[in-house]
Amino acid sequence: MLQNFKIKPGIKQIFRTGRWLRSRFSKGVLILLYHRVAQTDHDPFSLCVTPGNFNGHMEYLRNYTHPISFQEMLGSFETGELPKGAVVITFDDGYADNLYNAQPVLERYHIPATFFIVSGCIDKSFWWEDLTQIMYQPFSLPNQLSLTIQNHAYTWKMNDSGTPARRNLFKSLFQLSRSVPTGERTHLLKELKAWSAVTDEQWQERRPLTAGELLELAAKACLEIGAHTVNHPLLADLPLSGQEQEIIESKFSLEKLLEKPVISFSYPYGLNSDYTSKTIFLVKKAGFHLACSNFAGLAGRKSDRYQLPRLWIKDWDQTTFARRVNRWLAG
Template structure:
């Protein structure tokens, strides 16, 4: 009797391990590039990205997001399944990421903000970085009117700091006690104000900040978004899926459903026109649960997408909402650290 009970327990344990907890991980990247500074931790160097892909190819089961979606719907996710995704649409996705994906034969989905194609300006968060965090002198006071409310900041920055100079005092120091902000604190404050704004309201504020800081709005080559021609090149070959990421990268929950519909549908139709193929996949800008409304996933489904990615951590299992697929953020880890971390993300 005792041996039978033990045998049954072991069988149940194996079943749970092999079936009930089987799941997959979707990785989210943004950039593959060597940058002098990356305060938002959006970039992975080409060397480290290659090491990540080597780990995936040797230890896990890389598959396309479309394959993973179908496997999850059937409840037949392969052990160690991983999908790679990229958000936003930086030009280095073509020049640095795609060659490495081809080298290691790892498929990936790229979610492109179609309104930023062919633009000389940077993504707005990079624009803000360039104007505030680079080594040029800044005036001591900035005043902006945002949504009818006047905001004023006193700025304490070194005059023409060198690129190696630490441009923000550690934590909350005497400077902040005196009501002044370092550059990174100023960036954080402005970022939080600009993030929920629609593009037509954010753009003139960025123009004001550019004038105040003595910067122009022309973007850096190192932070360029894709051109239409580069998008076409990126989409060639069987390893790459192109997905939609709205037109202007808004916080969707700050928009009405009608405005959300326009952003989502126009991004789908715009990419389909440029690539002459169906666009079946979508990723929510920013992607936390608060960044889109309760109705948004159903709207995405109604507009003809097959699945959509969020940006909060979780495991893809059978029964997961295909229009709220969780993803895990990556950082510029070397291969050993990446291997250690990804191993902790799997349920088995």
């Protein structure tokens, strides 16, 4: 299933820069953020990197950078001996393709990684993928949608079932869904399923890991499991009690399943506006050793360990990936 990747002569210069970077710079650690390693028709959130490109990324990292784990990163912050060209690989959400398409490549290149899991979605489905399935099903949708969400009445008119109308409605529904309490979101999705008459057939390739698959992933050498809340809410929009529940329960349920401590966390969505200083306090209080955000930068000794920057990796070919990684590592 994985393509063999051949190095093109045109990118020799970029590779030379990579070698140079590894020998010269130790300004900080570049933490990479992946979600899925898969090929799909609908990727409205730009979550997918194809298996071929992912192989190209890992090949480059192994040959021209210094991939390390979070443990090694924290250790190097303590000693002050930061490896040159250090990178940490992370995955958010916990898609099944992480086990089948990413893990074998990580193993091939001996690259450590941390997987942040939405604990309440294990063995179930991701609500945003349910929404994608409803909105991007191949059949036409009814012309009007009326919903009441958090005591507000909404009506959308769809004059046609073409892509722009669907995309706009999808965007609105996603924004509304991520801010409502879990019970209301479940109810909303049920209403949408009935409205769209979508079949219950799962989009298998978009599913989360099962408990068994997560245990398989966690058992691999150099792979770490972190928490990413229970339901992937927009934490900043939840009351403090709701935030605390999402943070603590994800840690507890993963620890119960894995029978080992879960010490790293990543904020859903992860921009500064998606969590607050109180969220950070709750993450510290829950006993996590570090937390990752979703804005680019280098992590250094003086960085806030509870807001570590990450570079969101898109479906770039190896040349583009190498150029972007080099740019960040060079500071």
